[in-house]
Amino acid sequence: MEPDSLRPRIAVVGGGVSGLVAARELALAGADVVVVEGADRLGGRIRGAALAGTTIDIGAESFATRGGTVAALIGEIGMADQIVRPAPLGSWVIDGPRSIPLPAAGTLGIPATPLSAATVRALGLPGALRAAAEPLLPRPIGRDAGSLAELVRARLGARALQRLVRPVALGVYSADPDRLGVTTVPGLADAYARRGSLIAAARDVRDSQAAAGGAVAGLRGGMTQLIAGLEAELARLGVAVRRGVKARRLEQQQGPSRDRRWRVLADDGAMLAEADGLVLAVPENVARRLLGAGGTTAQTTDRVEVVALAIDDPRLDGAPRGTGALVARDAVGSGSRRGGAAAPILAKALTHVTAKWPERAREAGPGRHIVRLSYGRSGSAPETIGLDDAEVRGIARYDASRILGVDLRADTVVDLARCTWRMGRPPGSRDARPLAAPEGIALAGDWVSGTGLAAIVQGARAAATAALAAASH
Ligand SMILES: Cc1cc2nc3c(=O)[nH]c(=O)nc-3n(C[C@H](O)[C@H](O)[C@H](O)COP(=O)(O)OP(=O)(O)OC[C@H]3O[C@@H](n4cnc5c(N)ncnc54)[C@H](O)[C@@H]3O)c2cc1C
The missing domain is CATH 3.90.660.20 (Protoporphyrinogen oxidase, mitochondrial; domain 2)
Known part of the structure; x- marks a missing residue:
């Protein structure tokens, strides 16, 4: 390992899973890392709660198995044997007085096989036939749609929107498809542009396992075990973790030997960290405030x-x-x-x-x-x-x-x-406003890389690499 004076020092603001994964990645790459977390506990939206003598997950409770990203991380921190699978019971949609088993193998509720018995049961025969006709519709239908909801309504019909896509979007993204774009679902926009059919695109995405809401797994004892595992790993790697200290301001200093140093400051001006580079792994509204990029709309913080x-x-x-x-x-x-x-x-x-x-x-x-x-x-x-x-x-x-x-x-x-x-605003939302970070600062979180742990683990790793590269030259 390089002497301390030669190791780039990186501060990670935010100790949710994004910040902890970025910090681990940075430490493994040889950086001197400090994590600044505003709350007294780590984990952010992964959190346990006491219930009837046990501890349950009251935030995230599972992860998508797509790409194997989260499982790989869990394996790297020595917890592979703690992964548990959900019972294969399927889930349901409640629509008015009707309870309908959710057709399996759809992407964000867009049915992959509209004439399967399960889809016919969900949509009724007319609704299923309407959806099944979608691949035959001329490509321009839905071209002017301003949202995922309008696109689904135009291509698949109102029933598919109401009974399948809307409830699934609300469940997965906590957002109404009226506010989402087709780019919200990883891979769907590309597949749709290629195929000209939403059904075909949904099938492609499902086959590539890129869909949110697809197969999931959990951890024995709950997702909080992932935070405990990452915390132990950071301690082993010598990462300094400061809790209960909220970053309120960032300052850039011109140093004598290096071209810039960042200072992370508290409300009262106290210095929480000084570093060559930063990873901001905080919610979008906090990152915007720290970067002086203006507040967020109410919709970004549902x-x-x-x-x-x-x-x-x-x-x-x-x-x-x-x-x-x-x-x-x-x-x-x-x-x-x-x-x-x-x-x-x-x-x-x-x-x-x-x-x-x-x-x-x-x-x-x-x-x-x-x-x-x-x-x-x-x-x-x-x-x-x-x-x-x-x-x-x-x-x-x-x-x-x-x-x-x-x-x-x-x-x-x-x-x-x-x-x-x-809740964060998923990328691809209609009201998304891009945020460009200054050089030397990398951004991480679901609002940057997409909803769900699979996307944010990947995003946090990429942010760590970018921050280190910027700090090292
Ligand atoms: C109810 C619920 C259920 C969910 N279920 C799932 C699920 O089953 N599967 C799944 O994949 N995802 C799920 N998610 C989404 C998942 O929890 C999040 O995407 C993920 O935890 C976000 O991690 P993060 O580190 O990017 O952000 P966060 O967890 O929000 O972490 C941000 C951290 O920054 C800290 N912070 C904020 N301001 C400051 C400041 N000024 N200074 C320093 N620190 C600050 C916060 O205290 C927090 O610890 C769920 C989310 C919720 C809320």
Whole structure:
């Protein structure tokens, strides 16, 4: 290893998975690395929460297996034997009073085989025939579409949009397809340009395993184990980690021997780190503030609330909605929240954690179930925000009952955990505003490289390489 004075010093701002992966990459390449994290804990949107005597994931709970990127990282930090697979139960879409098994093997809900029994069941025969005609439509149809939603409606019909693409987009990107572009889905825009058909493009993307929402895996004990593993690795590599210190300002210094040094400063002007190069692995609004690039629109920081319930009810043993369900817009349950008229389901998705992850079921014991509901559709605040736990428990129990098709009694809900998140704006969003970082600063995060851990691990590695290259010449 080079003497310390010759090693480039790189500061990584943000200790979520992007920052930790970038820091590890930099340290492995011989840099002297410091991580500056604003919160008291590392992990960002990977976080554990206590529920009924166990710790569950209340943020990210799995990773896409595409490209093997995340699995490779897990292997490199010696945790390959901790990877767990979800039960192959499939998931469902709830559309009004209808519960429909989600056709497997689609890309972002765009069906790959529109006349399969599952797609016909989801769309009805007229809807499936309308979708099946898509490859025959003239290429210009949909050319002027300003969003993914308009494109899907023009090419595949309103049903495919409403019953499949919209709920899947909301589940995967927390964004309505009205606000997404075809470029949001990695590989889809290219495949569509090549094939001139969305169905054919969806098939290509599925075959190349590039689709978000495709096959996933998890870690024994939850995704927080990835953070623990990375933290241990950074300690082993001698990376300095400063927690509970928020970066508020960046300053560039002209040094005598090197052409520039960056200073990362706190609110009170205290210096948190000085370095030859920076990786900003913070949310988009924070990066914009640090770079003086102006704030973000409200849409870049949509909130989502995750509500987890522990439920003692053996009727759920049969996993009535497989690993979980996505809720299409305006779904109305068949019961009522407070004994009055039918109330809409407010949740946008439910994961049946103990059905999806067999190790969680074993840990929970017979008859105990964990479900995770998420609230907050694109552009509107989660309905649960600001409500007390008792109210949220009532809403979540009602929604879980309707989604799972099992009337859950209040006394069977034995515990609740909740957490509010700010979601990034996926690249390819219609309102995306490109952000150019000054030389010497590399950007990382889902808003840079795409939603999901598979994309951001790759992006963080690329950011580390770019920061090191810029700092070394
Ligand atoms: C509810 C939920 C469920 C999800 N489920 C999945 C899933 O199942 N699979 C999947 O692949 N992805 C999932 N995701 C997405 C995934 O969690 C994120 O893409 C990923 O964790 C983002 O990591 P990051 O490091 O880029 O950003 P973050 O995790 O947001 O990390 C940014 C870090 O920067 C820190 N920070 C902020 N401001 C400052 C400052 N001024 N100074 C210093 N530090 C600062 C923050 O405290 C944070 O630790 C989910 C996200 C949520 C919210």
